[in-house]
Amino acid sequence: xxxxxxxAAVLLFALFASTVFGITMRDTPxxxxxxxxxxxxxxxxxxxxxxxxxxxxxx
Amino acid sequence: xxxxxxxxxxxxxxxxxxxYLPLIAGWLVPGAGHFLQGKWIRGTLLAVSIIAMxxxxxxxxxxxYTSTQGILDMLGVAGDLGxxxxxVVSLAAGWGARGVQPNQTTVADYGTKFIVxxxxxxxxAAVDAHNLRTGRxx
Numbered sequence: 001x002x003x004x005x006x007x008a009a010v011l012l013f014a015l016f017a018s019t020v021f022g023i024t025m026r027d028t029p030x031x032x033x034x035x036x037x038x039x040x041x042x043x044x045x046x047x048x049x050x051x052x053x054x055x056x057x058x059x
Numbered sequence: 060x061x062x063x064x065x066x067x068x069x070x071x072x073x074x075x076x077x078x079y080l081p082l083i084a085g086w087l088v089p090g091a092g093h094f095l096q097g098k099w100i101r102g103t104l105l106a107v108s109i110i111a112m113x114x115x116x117x118x119x120x121x122x123x124y125t126s127t128q129g130i131l132d133m134l135g136v137a138g139d140l141g142x143x144x145x146x147v148v149s150l151a152a153g154w155g156a157r158g159v160q161p162n163q164t165t166v167a168d169y170g171t172k173f174i175v176x177x178x179x180x181x182x183x184a185a186v187d188a189h190n191l192r193t194g195r196x197x
Binding site: 002024 | 104105112115120165166169172180184196
């Protein structure tokens with residue numbers, strides 16, 4: 001069985017989803033890579049920001 | 060008055076063969092639609108991403124949706140079906156939990172979402188293969 005931490009699950013999800021988004025949404029390899037990296041940063045960044053927001057709300 | 064013959068649109072491929080083959084192949088086997096058109100690197104990256112996401116979902120004890128009792132279950136089945144043969148083989152082999160359990164752990168819930176999203180990503184990849192086939196994308 002595989003029991004990743006919550007953050008590791010976020011990283012894995014972001015990596016796979018960003019790879020598919022990058023390849024399917026852009027035409028050239030360079031633009032694919034840039035868009036994939038952009039999506040990855042947005043996935044992980046938004047997860048971190050929302051985590052802090054939820055922590056502050058819970059207090 | 061002279062007329063110029065119609066030139067084929069740039070990037071437009073010939074209409075020979077079954078145009079929906081990459082779409083269907085890409086849905087059944089992740090990356091196959093791109094392999095059929097010689098896009099080996101793109102197909103490999105798509106296949107690795109989608110299959111790994113689906114397999115990690117199963118390894119996290121994620122659930123495969125089978126029931127269509129409620130609207131959420133129906134949406135879950137639709138998402139899971141996007142994985143094509145991965146979903147069918149997993150059901151036949153008895154992998155993964157059956158339906159979402161009330162006492163499901165958080166990691167198992169993540170696994171369920173991984174499986175559904177893998178199916179949705181595979182649909183996007185299959186449509187991309189179809190766009191390559193029709194010349195809408197290069």
